[in-house]
Amino acid sequence: ATLAGGARARVEVAASDGADSDALMRVLAIVRERTGHDLSQYKHTAIERRLARRLIVHRLDDLEAYVEYLAANPEEAELLFRELLIGVTHFFRDEDAFLVLRDAAVPALLDARPDARALRAWVAGCSTGEEAYSLAIVLHEVIRARAGASPVAVQIYATDIDDEAVATARAGRYSQDIEQHVSSERLARYFVREDHGYRIKKEIRDTVVFAKHDLINDPPFTHLDILSCRNVLIYLQPALQRELLPRFHYALGPGGLLVLGVSESVGATADLFAPVDAKAKVFRALATANRAPLPGLPVRTTSSPSELRAGGGPTVIDAARNAIVDAVAPPTVLINERGDILYSSRRTGRYLEPAVGKTNINIFAMAREGLGPHLSLAVRQAIARHRRVTFAGLTVRGERTTSVVDLSVVPLDDPPSLHKLLLVVFEPAPSPEKGRSARGRTRRSGKSDLERELARMKQQLTTVVREMEASSAQVESANEQLQAANEELQSTNEELTTSKEELQSLNEELLTLNTELEVKNEELTVANDDLRNLLDSSKIPTLFLDGALRLKRFTSEATRVANLRPIDVGRVITDITLRIDYRDLARDVADVLETLVFKEVQVSGAGGVRYTMRIHPYRTTDNRIDGVVITFFERS
Ligand SMILES: C[S@@+](CC[C@H](N)C(=O)[O-])C[C@H]1O[C@@H](n2cnc3c(N)ncnc32)[C@H](O)[C@@H]1O
Known part of the structure; x- marks a missing residue:
């Protein structure tokens, strides 16, 4: 698509095709090579608008031509780069x-x-x-x-x-x-x-x-x-x-x-x-639990670290703390209120297993058989009561072994970065079989009533847990629906924000353009004033006509050779009364326009004043002929 040509360029840039995006990539590659700055992650629409401006400035037809220009002119990459960094700003902006x-x-x-x-x-x-x-x-x-x-x-x-x-x-x-x-x-x-x-x-x-x-x-x-x-x-x-x-x-x-x-x-x-x-x-x-240094980015800091560092890795103190926790503490997992695992110590494999299907690091999905219902109940109770909840003697079935564990869930409050997080602690407990043999068989019969009671309680508890899980599943599905609706709203919102951002950046570009135009305008006004003063001070009657003989401009002295007022600008010269004795002006102007050779004629004006009249072709800076200039030199 063609990029140059004012408004046309804007429209066509917006609909840039594959060839243009290829050319755009080449532009960005040259800018990267020459300036060391990679702009490929800047919004392409904004870049394309600036490129359209560069095409107009250099009178180029399309982006392909611009790529060639850019490659051949080393200074252009720097100019383009600066133009892409829109530096609009002012004091107390958006107060x-x-x-x-x-x-x-x-x-x-x-x-x-x-x-x-x-x-x-x-x-x-x-x-x-x-x-x-x-x-x-x-x-x-x-x-x-x-x-x-x-x-x-x-x-x-x-x-x-x-x-x-x-x-x-x-x-x-x-x-x-x-x-x-x-x-x-x-x-x-x-x-x-x-x-x-x-x-x-x-x-x-x-x-x-x-x-x-x-x-x-x-x-x-x-x-x-x-x-x-x-x-x-x-x-x-x-x-x-x-x-x-x-x-x-x-x-x-x-x-x-x-x-x-x-x-x-x-x-x-x-x-x-x-x-x-x-x-x-x-x-x-907000304070978050996970504030790890950012991958791939060295961190700039002005304060020297006070802790002793072991090589480039964790501090000696951190490493020691980890070793102590691994050696002494029971298997422990740090979770958030939804059960997502944020940290896990060693040896939790007996109680948790990788979930089937898509990657899931949620503790409820990973709980081994026998643990799940108790775990979700303990987490719920710990959150609701805001204190430690322990379920002792739970039987957990692993792949090859069965173990007994005391499960505790501890809500955390301090330091603030751990707020709303929970520790799940698995403390291995002696198996009922071992306990029973140690204490002797004599008490077995006396305990049977208690065991039956315990089994009944367990059954009741399991029912309650199942009911809770069912209602929790309902809440979860309602929650998922809400989340989907929320995401929908969020994406609509982001699309709106993007178009607002587009408008804002366009606005900033327009502000820059406007400032540039104002400066140009001022320069033109000054040049115009200079020209008028020069012409007036020369005291030479001068008329500027366009190709159709319409008056474009005249000097104040020109009133000596014609009845002229400012409102005559735009009128055809043959409709204006001349104060010179000369009938062939229209024909001579047509001759000059055709041959592009100036003409000199002797004429006499009011009061018998004699003039040498010269008709010159009017050339624009881009070498077009756009009418004639007629000057009158008084002869003595
Ligand atoms: C529109 S101005 C905003 C100036 C000021 N922050 C304000 O709001 O008034 C955008 C500035 O961001 C700078 N800029 C663009 N990319 C940058 C980058 N990767 N790193 C640092 N500055 C950047 C530009 O040079 C430009 O000065």
Whole structure:
């Protein structure tokens, strides 16, 4: 499909065919080779829109032609790369988020931190720095307002993949336009007035460290209290967004704040973040049991680890703790309330077996024969009563042996990261046969009544358990239906969010385009003024006509040779009364347009003034003939 040609390009890019997507891949490969940045995981629709612009700029017909151009012009890859990083930003953008941070989220965060540790924040994708300085100002305001509290130091890391944007951010100088977004109080308090704009004050500048950093491929900053990554995810494909959000969760400590852009959301990772204010897109990182370092990504940390490390593996302390648990503790499994296994110690094979069918790490599916009903009852009771529940002397049938076990389920509360998790402990018990022989046969008859009673109780218990399992199955199936409906809603929601994201990124591109057009417009106005002044100061009567002899423009001196007023622009010259004695203007103009050779004629005007009249073809910059220029030089 053809890409160039304004609106046509947009439509055809959207419906790009296989050939175009192949060309697109080649474009991305060249950009990767020349700049070292892989943009294949950015949204292709956004990339295609920027490509359409490059085609128009270079007057190329299709993407194939652009690939050739890109390969032959080394500087183009860098230009395209910069154009793809849409750096739209301004101070206190989408102000709701800053209000929520200032009035609720940050004060609560500070209240929950007893220590005097510096507040650590990371602004990822900071563009030219406005967002990082806005955050620094808000944090300064919150800390200043906490009368009586000990002052808290602030350390903000602000990063972007675009080193030119980072350099601008570092300079901290902004144009006068920031008055639109920064209140006069903040301008006075946090900025220094300079010739044509403002410079951020040292007090705020010193709290921010700017660096070039690739959010996708470089290790994240860690131990953060706040992570602000706004209007960056909207440019990335959903799969990459889903990969980054757990990284953000890892980078934040529990309770840390995540701030996203208005069209962005935590989506499928809602179990990692709770909304502080869903509309303002401020979220709190939830504590989770599993906070393992991220595979494949080294972790950036500024604090040195205090524990002794054995090689690159776990700490000696961790290893010792594991060895002790393995040697002494009974077989134990850590589960969540649904029975999903989060951790299992050794030697649980006697009681649990891999489930048949698709991979299942749910303890209820894995329980060996004789254990299942008791296990589900014990888990339910432990959750309901919130205390340890033990069923002693359960007979569990394995593949070759039968064993007896005391089963305990212990709900956990402390530390908070284990909240709502349960320990299932299997303590091997002596088999009834052995116990009986040890205590002698004499008591056997006296116990038979008790044994019968016990058997009856067991039967009753089994019935109750079966009933409970039946109702639990019903609840589960209702739950599954609800979950399916929920997933349906979620996917619809994501589709809506995606189109909203698309609109938002389109909007940002339009804003950039608009700014570029405004600059061009200003340049044109200046050039126009220069030209008019030049023509007027030359005092030479001059007329500009198009190919159909319509008046396009005239100099003020031209009123000496014709009765002209501004409203005459657009009229055919033969309809305007000339103040010269000359009848063949139309014919001579037609001659010049045909031969492209200029013509000179002697004419006399009002009061007997004599002029040399010259008719020149009017050439445009792209060498088209678009009418004539007629000048009148007065002869002495
Ligand atoms: C639309 S701007 C958003 C600026 C600011 N966060 C805001 O919301 O006002 C997107 C920024 O993300 C940066 N960016 C894009 N991909 C990135 C990456 N992989 N790593 C870091 N920054 C990236 C771009 O260079 C650009 O400056």
